[in-house]
Amino acid sequence: MYRVFEALDELVAIVEEARGVPMTAGCVVPRGDVLELLDDVRDAIPGELDDAQDVLDHRDKLVGDARTHAEKMVSGATAEADETLSSARHDADRILADAKDKADRMVAEAQAHAEQLVADAQDEAERTVEDGRREYQDVTGRAAAEADRMVEAGRAAQERSIAEGQAEQDRLVSQAEVVQAAHAESARVIDAAHAESDRLRGDCDLYVDNKLAEFEEFLTGTIRSVGRGRQQLRTGSGVPTYDEPDERRTERRR
Numbered sequence: 001m002y003r004v005f006e007a008l009d010e011l012v013a014i015v016e017e018a019r020g021v022p023m024t025a026g027c028v029v030p031r032g033d034v035l036e037l038l039d040d041v042r043d044a045i046p047g048e049l050d051d052a053q054d055v056l057d058h059r060d061k062l063v064g065d066a067r068t069h070a071e072k073m074v075s076g077a078t079a080e081a082d083e084t085l086s087s088a089r090h091d092a093d094r095i096l097a098d099a100k101d102k103a104d105r106m107v108a109e110a111q112a113h114a115e116q117l118v119a120d121a122q123d124e125a126e127r128t129v130e131d132g133r134r135e136y137q138d139v140t141g142r143a144a145a146e147a148d149r150m151v152e153a154g155r156a157a158q159e160r161s162i163a164e165g166q167a168e169q170d171r172l173v174s175q176a177e178v179v180q181a182a183h184a185e186s187a188r189v190i191d192a193a194h195a196e197s198d199r200l201r202g203d204c205d206l207y208v209d210n211k212l213a214e215f216e217e218f219l220t221g222t223i224r225s226v227g228r229g230r231q232q233l234r235t236g237s238g239v240p241t242y243d244e245p246d247e248r249r250t251e252r253r254r
Contacts, residue, residue: 011037014034132212136207142200143200147200154192154194165181
């Protein structure tokens, strides 16, 4: 093959260096040299073709062997990948099952804790309502007793005033101003008794309202604690802790 290339290169050189024919595109080349180079090319081509065919055959064999080896490698890699995928899927299923069991336990614990918090809050609310009811009844009873006492005192004062007025009227029948003054005084005493009764009732209502406001604040704190526990449960941060209201922590320190 190399001799063919060399002969062709020599032919190209001869043509390029040949003298041109005036007024034409032709040239004058040495016939003998050209024929000798063409004979060399003719003689070299069959052997070079055989060598090239051998090279091509060897190349095809190498390509076939490489393709067979590649197919074996691909088949092995595919089998290994299937085995690895199956193992990974098994591990993933096991990990998922463990995670689900753990999540179920955490949810159950959180629900139990939340239910305990709600039960404690309900018990505390019932105790607070019962205390407020007892205090309300006590204050209302005292206010009613005081009002009754003042009304009774006013009625007694009225009766005394009426009696005194009647006596004074009997003594001074002609003086109508005394009778009118007695009625005015008795009316004033009765009005004062009713005003004092209304004031006591207002104080009682204010006291009960304050107690209910404290109970409302306690319930609000408890609901916020339960809400934070549920939020922490949803975000996966574990079982929430119970935050006692400031009033209960103060009572515990006492």
